[in-house]
Structures are given as C-alpha cells and as structure tokens.
Amino acid sequence: DGGITQSPKYLFRKEGQNVTLSCEQNLNHDAMYWYRQDPGQGLRLIYYSQIVNDFQKGDIAEGYSVSREKKESFPLTVTSAQKNPTAFYLCASSSPGQAATNEKLFFGSGTQLSVL
C-alpha cells in the first residue's frame, strides 16, 4: 500500500534531550511537510521540503531541525531548544506540479510527543 509511515506512534522526551521523529513515504512525492497539532490551534507548519537536499522553515521552526537526504525520508528532530514540545506531530507529502493533485496533502498517522 502506498502511503506515509510515521514512527514511533508515541515518544517521550526527557528535559534537555533531542528526539527524532521518522517520516517515510512511498508515494514518490517531491514535497514533504511537518505540522504540529495542538488542541484548539489547528495545524501549524514547522518545516517543508520541495526537493531532496532542500528545505524551508515554516511558521514555527524554532527549536526544530530537519534533513532531506532521500526523497522518501524527511525526519524531524525536536531539539532541547523547543521548550514546549508536547504535541501531535504530523508528516505530510504532496506532488506539486500534477494538476489533479496539486494541493492535496497526504498525511501520516502522527506521532504524539510528550515530555517526561
């Protein structure tokens, strides 16, 4: 089945620790995104990548870092600089340039990050 796989489903972070959330897609999509979801605040864009080896900051990038070494993978690191990391993190992909699906985002099932 084609789709986006996020792991782990649940993650706990100790104070001062960096943690990495995995996102893998087999949809052959060029663009990938990380969103943060907090209750009552909708989805906020953290980082996005339109192509391998290139990524851009979203609206709330502080305290996060990403890499895009492979088309299929877009891991997100929540660093110790992120003081309020508890949230539901969603990875998504899309295929810009294909008119029929230009704006359709495909989401993974998310990772719930909590602070110990």
Next chain:
Amino acid sequence: QQQVKQSPQSLIVQKGGISIINCAYENTAFDYFPWYQQFPGKGPALLIAIRPDVSEKKEGRFTISFNKSAKQFSLHIMDSQPGDSATYFCAASVSGGATNKLIFGTGTLLAVQP
C-alpha cells in the same frame, strides 16, 4: 491576513441532522479551499475542496458553499451519521505556486449522537 477563522470549535448534532461548519478568510489571493477530516489518533484526510469559480460543490452528503464577496465558505454534512464524528479542518491556499502552503483553520470537533 494569512489566517483562516473557523467556527464553531465544537458541534453536537443528532443523527440525521445537518452539521454546518463555517470558515472565513481575509487574503483575497486564496483560490483553493479544501476541507480535511481527522479521526482520533489519525492524520487528516482530504474530504472535499472548492475553487472560487463555483459557489457550491457537492460530494455525496458533503457540500461546500462558497461566498466570494463575503470571503466565507462552509461545510454542510447532510443526514449526519455517528461515523461522521471527527475533527474537521478548513484550509486555504494560493494554488499554482511551487509550494503547497495550506493555511489551516483551528478545527471543529463534531459529535453525531445516535
């Protein structure tokens, strides 16, 4: 100007009733307005979308109504079912660019009571 305002925050509807969720925007450059449905513990999934060249789009029990002059759009769920219970997000973007940067509303938690 980049915000999309969504209301209500939560909604309780009886089975068979009509669920209505509203969104408003300020940026007149927005030209693509999708709705996403999210079940607990899952990622959102595209439900239905509209562009401003039409005032209404219907797919099964789901209808988007679009009012360009008022800069508002709404989702109507006819004959609401308990399986429709989920969080619904409206969104907006400027299409045609290389970047797909959807601006999401804050979400509406819908509960359909049997």
